[in-house]
Amino acid sequence: MFFRGFTAVTMEEMTQTEVSDNGVYEVGFLLVPDITEDGLAEVFGNLKTSILDKGAIAVSEEFPKHMPLAYTMEKTINNKIERFNNGYFGWIKFELEGSKVAAVDAMLRLRIDVIRHLLISTVRENTIASKRAPSVRRRKDESGKEIPGAPEMTKEEIDREIEALVDTKTVETAA
């Protein structure tokens, strides 16, 4: 019997609450540039399944993109130091029990097609600010009054407006 605050908690109850603490993690990886465009989907799928096999639930992902590296990286593959100036960078966000994360890290470390990987703890929502919708800026004139922007319209209203414009144009051309 343990006391948490003022309530008595049994050992059984404590273990039950501790089991459900899944965290959201993200693994970013650099794949070797030798992979062909066709083989890339296979390698990425293979990597994803090996993470999901550990009990992870995929949250979001980005398919690897070819990119030049900011500096030359080295990796020993089959007792030979290989140098890379470009690679395929992608990431997978997943939910997993904290105790199983080390296994994912170890698995990635052993893969020869991954130059480098980075496993971090993150949040479920999108963290890339530049991909979010830009915030609406309210412009003000010299006297400090707000300048009204474009009126807010629904998709249907916009469609109706465009159709009306197209109709008037066709009438004009016909005349």
Add this chain to the structure above:
Amino acid sequence: MKQDFFSSNNIKHVDYKDIEVLKKFLGPTAKIMSHRRTGLSSGNQRKVALAVKRARFMGLIPYIQK
């Protein structure tokens, strides 16, 4: 930069993959700008520093630019 970029744009998380945002806080030699020059809050300055170091490790931005 006088105001905190993240607070004014309502950004809660600093992502290491977001290179366009991170580059705003790097000098011409790719060093992290000082707290005084960025105008960030202490917490956000630490978040930027961590994100820059992660991005450097993954080869997204250089450690040093000549």
